[in-house]
Amino acid sequence: xxxxxxxxxxxxxxxxxxxxxxxxxxxxxxxxxxxxxxxxxxxxxxxxxxxxxxxxxxxxxxxxxxxxxxxxxxxxxxxxxxxxxxxxxxxxxxxxxxxxxxxxxxxxxxxxxxxxxxxxxxxxxxxxxxxxxxxxxxxxxxxxxxxxxxxxxxxxxxxxxxxxxxxxxxxxxxxxxxxxxxxxxxxxxxxxxxxxxxxxxxxxxxxxxxxxxxxxxxxxxxxxxxxxxxxxxxxxxxxxxxxxxxxxxxxxxxxxxxxxxxxxxxxxxxxx
Amino acid sequence: xxxxxxxxxxxxxxxxxxxxxxxxxxxxxxxxxxxxxxxxxxxxxxxxxxxxxxxxxxxxxxxxxxxxxxxxxxxxxxxxxxxxxxxxxxxxxxxxxxxxxxxxxxxxxxxxxxxxxxxxxxxxxxxxxxxxxxxxxxxxxxxxxxxxxxxxxxxxxxxxxxxxxxxxxxxxxxxxxxxxxxxxxxxxxxxxxxxxxxxxxxxxxxxxxxxxxxxxxxxxxxxxxxxxxxxxxxxxxxxxxxxxxxxxxxxxxxxxxxxxxxxxxxxxxxxx
Numbered sequence: 001x002x003x004x005x006x007x008x009x010x011x012x013x014x015x016x017x018x019x020x021x022x023x024x025x026x027x028x029x030x031x032x033x034x035x036x037x038x039x040x041x042x043x044x045x046x047x048x049x050x051x052x053x054x055x056x057x058x059x060x061x062x063x064x065x066x067x068x069x070x071x072x073x074x075x076x077x078x079x080x081x082x083x084x085x086x087x088x089x090x091x092x093x094x095x096x097x098x099x100x101x102x103x104x105x106x107x108x109x110x111x112x113x114x115x116x117x118x119x120x121x122x123x124x125x126x127x128x129x130x131x132x133x134x135x136x137x138x139x140x141x142x143x144x145x146x147x148x149x150x151x152x153x154x155x156x157x158x159x160x161x162x163x164x165x166x167x168x169x170x171x172x173x174x175x176x177x178x179x180x181x182x183x184x185x186x187x188x189x190x191x192x193x194x195x196x197x198x199x200x201x202x203x204x205x206x207x208x209x210x211x212x213x214x215x216x217x218x219x220x221x222x223x224x225x226x227x228x229x230x231x232x233x234x235x236x237x238x239x240x241x242x243x244x245x246x247x248x249x250x251x252x253x254x255x256x257x258x259x260x261x262x263x264x265x266x267x268x269x270x271x272x
Numbered sequence: 273x274x275x276x277x278x279x280x281x282x283x284x285x286x287x288x289x290x291x292x293x294x295x296x297x298x299x300x301x302x303x304x305x306x307x308x309x310x311x312x313x314x315x316x317x318x319x320x321x322x323x324x325x326x327x328x329x330x331x332x333x334x335x336x337x338x339x340x341x342x343x344x345x346x347x348x349x350x351x352x353x354x355x356x357x358x359x360x361x362x363x364x365x366x367x368x369x370x371x372x373x374x375x376x377x378x379x380x381x382x383x384x385x386x387x388x389x390x391x392x393x394x395x396x397x398x399x400x401x402x403x404x405x406x407x408x409x410x411x412x413x414x415x416x417x418x419x420x421x422x423x424x425x426x427x428x429x430x431x432x433x434x435x436x437x438x439x440x441x442x443x444x445x446x447x448x449x450x451x452x453x454x455x456x457x458x459x460x461x462x463x464x465x466x467x468x469x470x471x472x473x474x475x476x477x478x479x480x481x482x483x484x485x486x487x488x489x490x491x492x493x494x495x496x497x498x499x500x501x502x503x504x505x506x507x508x509x510x511x512x513x514x515x516x517x518x519x520x521x522x523x524x525x526x527x528x529x530x531x532x533x534x535x536x537x538x539x540x541x542x543x544x
Contacts, residue, residue, distance in 0.1 A: 102489065
């Protein structure tokens with residue numbers, strides 16, 4: 001059984017590339033299509049209905065290109081749109097929240113877990129609900145970090161400005177005694193070294209994206225839709241609603257790929 | 273979303289208890305039903321058609337009891353019957369071969385993997401096919417260990433006789449240079465300390481059953497059929513086609529459970 005069709009990844013911008021990076025490593029034979037809605041990023045502060053509409057536009061774009069599985073590589077979109085999209089499409093659909101949750105429950109020793117994410121993700125309480133659903137005794141501290149996405153999208157994620165913003169934003173977590181922190185936004189792994197530095201070595205960071213790819217691998221087997229090593233990866237293409245040049249730069253930097261095909265697209269929705 | 277229905281486990285005898293042991297640990301809220309076809313064990317030397325027929329009898333017994341998921345906790349049955357049963361039932365069905373395969377591919381450093389199993393599993397080449405399908409460069413050595421199941425079923429798995437049988441049987445693996453060995457039969461984890469001792473510390477043993485429960489946990493989330501911690505586990509019941517007393521002894525010993533409900537059943541099939 002071998003299925004060459006690509007796996008689709010969607011995100012509000014470049015954040016989902018941290019999930020693709022794991023896919024490039026863990027799924028060497030799978031073809032990949034990616035849509036980053038950079039023109040309308042960030043999704044975090046937008047109302048749920050709008051995020052759902054935008055997520056559907058990206059989804060439909062990739063479904064028409066014949067993907068075999070959809071990964072919603074964006075926490076904000078997963079929080080508000082996963083259920084509806086999963087119930088509607090006939091292909092498997094995976095979000096990033098449950099895999100991160102499962103990993104955190106497994107990891108924590110003192111039952112104190114932190115979650116950082118966009119305003120939209122934190123407001124949805126999706127992580128909190130999923131965590132407490134699995135382990136009702138957990139103490140969960142959620143914190144919105146509205147500035148992080150802009151820092152990453154502007155390619156400033158290694159600057160001293162980034163360090164200052166991260167330290168200031170995470171300060172409220174200091175006294176909560178958490179031993180596990182979920183990076184509840186796929187942009188955040190780009191800030192990982194800085195976040196780890198601020199939180200200290202005793203706090204384990206959970207990268208939801210990396211956990212998600214483990215689940216993708218399993219579901220490819222379960223649904224018997226893996227691509228064979230004989231075919232191998234022949235397609236890896238990125239679409240952005242924003243500047244292809246800017247997307248190309250950040251993707252190349254982050255993924256460490258020499259050659260990269262980035263195409264600018266119009267999803268038809270009005271940028272608001 | 274919460275689903276109290278039990279997960280069904282089936283095996284040719286007591287071997288699948290090693291999978292249940294992982295379920296008791298990793299899935300503390302899930303209800304469990306188990307059928308061990310002890311009267312017709314071992315399945316290993318039986319023709320495929322017979323194993324398929326017996327596996328269906330166990331499956332139907334549990335489906336009538338309203339299970340929400342079926343785990344074929346027996347490598348021989350997985351090798352020959354998983355595909356048909358998965359394609360027929362409307363509930364998720366999981367075998368033990370793919371999870372073990374995935375773990376071995378991830379684990380091996382020198383690309384030399386060993387597989388030990390029953391005659392039926394080795395003859396089916398199910399592991400070999402699955403391993404090479406994922407990693408065509410692997411060197412796979414398969415070895416049938418026909419005596420191991422009887423040793424375990426007879427509760428002799430800690431005796432000096434067991435040690436001698438294991439050492440003699442595994443001798444052909446010595447010169448193959450494997451760094452990873454798949455315990456391709458759910459009975460074998462009961463012999464794990466002896467097998468590890470014979471193989472030496474440099475060989476990593478893969479317990480397919482333990483890997484399988486990781487997959488079960490993921491699929492419970494994916495299909496949204498987990499039981500909630502609020503309900504918790506209220507049901508854990510074992511059925512055997514053989515002696516309830518003997519099954520009870522070995523299950524208690526292996527699972528470390530004080531109270532254990534074991535019921536003797538007749539699957540209606542003729543014992544041959």
